[in-house]
Amino acid sequence: MLRVALPNKGSLSTSASVMLTEAGYRQRRAERDLTCVDNDNGIEFFYLRPRDIATYVGSGDLDLGITGRDLLIDSGAPAEEVLALGFGGSVFRYAARPGTVDSVDDLGGRRIATSYPGLVARHLGERGLEAEVIRLDGAVENAVGLGVADVVADVVSTGATLRQAGLEPFGDALLESEAALIRRAGGPSSEAADGLVRRLRGVLVAREYVMLAYDVRVELVEQASALTPGIESPTVSPLHREGWVAVQAMTPARQVQRIMDELYAIGARGILVTRIHACRI
Ligand SMILES: Nc1ncnc2c1ncn2[C@@H]1O[C@H](COP(=O)(O)OP(=O)(O)OP(=O)(O)O)[C@@H](O)[C@H]1O
Numbered sequence: 057m058l059r060v061a062l063p064n065k066g067s068l069s070t071s072a073s074v075m076l077t078e079a080g081y082r083q084r085r086a087e088r089d090l091t092c093v094d095n096d097n098g099i100e101f102f103y104l105r106p107r108d109i110a111t112y113v114g115s116g117d118l119d120l121g122i123t124g125r126d127l128l129i130d131s132g133a134p135a136e137e138v139l140a141l142g143f144g145g146s147v148f149r150y151a152a153r154p155g156t157v158d159s160v161d162d163l164g165g166r167r168i169a170t171s172y173p174g175l176v177a178r179h180l181g182e183r184g185l186e187a188e189v190i191r192l193d194g195a196v197e198n199a200v201g202l203g204v205a206d207v208v209a210d211v212v213s214t215g216a217t218l219r220q221a222g223l224e225p226f227g228d229a230l231l232e233s234e235a236a237l238i239r240r241a242g243g244p245s246s247e248a249a250d251g252l253v254r255r256l257r258g259v260l261v262a263r264e265y266v267m268l269a270y271d272v273r274v275e276l277v278e279q280a281s282a283l284t285p286g287i288e289s290p291t292v293s294p295l296h297r298e299g300w301v302a303v304q305a306m307t308p309a310r311q312v313q314r315i316m317d318e319l320y321a322i323g324a325r326g327i328l329v330t331r332i333h334a335c336r337i
Pocket residue numbers: 063065066067068106107123124125126127144145146147194211212213214233234235
């Protein structure tokens with residue numbers, strides 16, 4: 057059986073389970089369940105703290121896991137990203153009170169509070185900076201006001217928590233993170249693991265693309281196909297009506313309204329968009 061680690065709570069938990077459900081896997085019934093066996097697909101899911109997932113996968117005790125890229129790097133575990141999953145996005149940044157510290161070069165000798173000491177130490181090390189990293193469990197934005205640190209390094213999403221604490225981000229982001237499927241670094245691949253990766257890729261494509269279909273005069277096929285190249289190539293089929301063809305192509309959902317306008321403008325008609333529920337590319 058393939059053994060897969062999933063976040064048991066926090067920002068990534070619901071989206072990870074939704075994605076696996078969309079990929080056709082069974083998920084736990086209750087939020088407190090710690091395991092779930094999917095016999096039909098030969099998979100057992102283990103619900104773990106997202107921060108611990110890279111440790112289980114890096115040691116080889118579990119085959120695959122879903123966690124944040126930032127948590128993977130912070131753990132220092134010998135695990136690697138297989139597939140970015142497009143949810144749980146965040147930016148990791150330094151912040152301080154305005155007029156105190158405002159550049160990364162100025163971090164030497166400072167006290168930096170963070171829940172991600174591994175990530176911060178790696179960033180400082182790469183720049184040859186020496187600072188005191190103070191590990192806190194959470195709510196790190198309070199550390200400056202309480203005098204424990206000069207700087208915080210933390211996940212920023214809307215920025216509201218930083219503003220409330222009177223802090224301003226400075227310097228480039230240390231990392232842009234999102235949820236990722238991970239496996240043991242350099243570990244052997246298996247047909248079971250590859251099958252799960254293919255299903256998750258299918259979910260990503262089904263979320264990003266729609267199926268666009270339209271009719272167009274045959275002499276305009278090249279011009280229309282340039283607007284709808286599809287993933288491989290558009291499907292062009294004959295129509296009973298002389299001089300016309302039907303075209304079908306997968307199209308990025310975010311651009312589809314603009315593409316429909318442009319198709320209409322060149323003379324395409326009967327333009328239809330349908331959702332893709334699942335696919336294998
Ligand atoms: N607004 C956010 N706050 C915290 N983490 C976020 C946010 N948005 C995305 N993430 C990502 O979620 C992961 C952290 O999840 P985790 O469950 O450990 O913390 P959490 O969601 O803050 O929950 P808790 O603090 O209750 O443990 C990281 O990969 C982080 O980048």
